[in-house]
Amino acid sequence: MLYRPLGATGLRVSEIGYGCASWWGQKAFPEDEALRLVHYAIDQGVTLFDTSPAYSGGNAEPRLGRALKGLDTSKLIVATKAGTRFVGGRVRRDMSLAAIEQDILKSLVTLGLETLPVLQLHGPDPSELTPEFEDGLLALKRRGLFQALGANSFDPVVLDLIIASPAFDLVMMDVNVLRPERKTQLKAAKAAGKGVLAGMPLAMGHTNLQILKIRGVRDLWYAARALKNHRHDISAGARFRFLNQVEGISGAQAALSYVLSHSEISCAVVGATRQTHLAEDLAASGLTLPPDLARRIIETQMRR
Ligand SMILES: NC(=O)c1ccc[n+]([C@@H]2O[C@H](COP(=O)([O-])OP(=O)(O)OC[C@H]3O[C@@H](n4cnc5c(N)ncnc54)[C@H](OP(=O)(O)O)[C@@H]3O)[C@@H](O)[C@H]2O)c1
Known part of the structure; x- marks a missing residue:
């Protein structure tokens, strides 16, 4: 596993991280399998784990806490979120400083950590990113509640604001072959x-x-x-099925090599709930994207 700097934070992270969201966090996914995947990832050199109190019906973050229990977490970069949480059967949003502080204190207990290596605002609105709000976040950081501050968004306006603000150390965005437009934010970041x-x-x-x-x-x-959230990505993805026909690397490895070919990226956070998938994904660390494939990806992106 190769490691990259996390911006200017002084932290280094595995270039492939593990996403503790979606199916991984669902109660229907057996707990022992879920925990085994985290332990396997750590054994293979993964240091970055991403989760949220709002993921998977509120089950993902406590499950990650159970997976980390009893382990030496000093070298792990656990990234969680604040501003959304799962209450009363649905995701509720409150981006006030008081709610964020409560989220952090709860996550510290849930994850069994003394400080959060990375805290990310979960989908802030541009109107919320005021100087007073950012000062309040920095005051929480000075208390040692978290080490690095980021935000997760898919909205280019929000991403641009986060990148331009000195209060933030990092940003989480969707980057894959279907999102060539993210290059603007990657360069700015x-x-x-x-x-x-x-x-x-x-x-x-x-x-x-x-x-x-x-x-x-x-x-x-x-x-x-x-079908509910990403209908357009289904047909867009089909145009890139040639990724699965590259000799010597799998389709997932080709997709990850594309993402990691962007030097601006610190870590590609994959979701994988089959160990064969995860093993294949982690083996993508250090692979070089073949030039012919890089060209074909760009041509396909331009034809949309
Ligand atoms: N999705 C979002 O809206 C979102 C938003 C914010 C942040 N994130 C972060 O990004 C992380 C990853 O996102 P994601 O899980 O939605 O998407 P993803 O990593 O792009 O894709 C996950 C899907 O790919 C499959 N997969 C993994 N490795 C594979 C392989 N080697 N061969 C074939 N299929 C493979 C997984 O199947 P199996 O489960 O069967 O292995 C799963 O269905 C999240 O956990 C979270 O930390 C996601």
């Missing part, structure tokens, strides 16, 4: 010395036509999520 966590680096499996491979309840869940 690098110029501003911000770390970048790339979420959904495998385009949620759509370049692999995952939606056509229903093998059980897990795949039905993925298919339902895609």
Whole structure:
């Protein structure tokens, strides 16, 4: 596993991280399998784990806490979020400083940590990013509640504001072959010395036509999520199925090599709940994207 700097934070992270969200956090996914995947990832050199109190019906963050219990977490960069939480059967949003402080204190207990290595605002609104709000966040940081501050958003306006603000150390955005427009934010993030966590680096499996491979309840869940939230990505992903035809590397490795070919990215945070998938993904660290494939990806991106 190779490691990259997380912007100017002084922290280094494995270039492939593990996303403790989606199916991994669902109660229907057996706890022992979920914990085994985290332990396997750590054994393979993964140091960055991303989660949120709002993920997977509120089950993902406590499950990560159980996976880390009793382990030496001093070298791990656990990244969680604040501003959203799962209460009363649904995700509720409160981006006030008081709510963020409560979220942090709860996450510290849930994850069994004394400080959060990375705290990310979960989808802030541009109107919320005021100087007073950012000063309040920095005051929480000075108390040692977290080490690095970031925000997770898919909105370019929000991403631009986060990148431009000196209060933030990093940003999490969706980066994959279906999102060439993110290059603008990637360049700006690098110029501003911000770390970048790339979420959904495998385009949620759509370049692999995952939606056509229903093998059980897990795949039905993925298919339902895609149809509900990311319908356009299903057809867009099909145009990149050539990623699965490269000699010597798998489709997932080709997709990850594309993401990691961007030097602005600190870590590609993958979601994988089958150990064979995770092993394949982690083996993508250090691979070079073949030049012919890079050209074909760009040509396909330009044809949309
Ligand atoms: N999705 C979002 O809206 C979102 C938003 C913010 C942040 N994030 C962060 O990004 C992380 C990753 O996002 P994600 O899980 O939605 O998307 P992703 O990593 O792009 O894709 C995950 C999908 O790819 C499949 N997969 C993984 N490795 C594979 C392989 N080697 N071969 C074939 N299929 C493979 C997984 O299947 P199996 O489970 O069957 O292995 C899963 O269906 C999240 O955990 C979270 O930390 C995501």
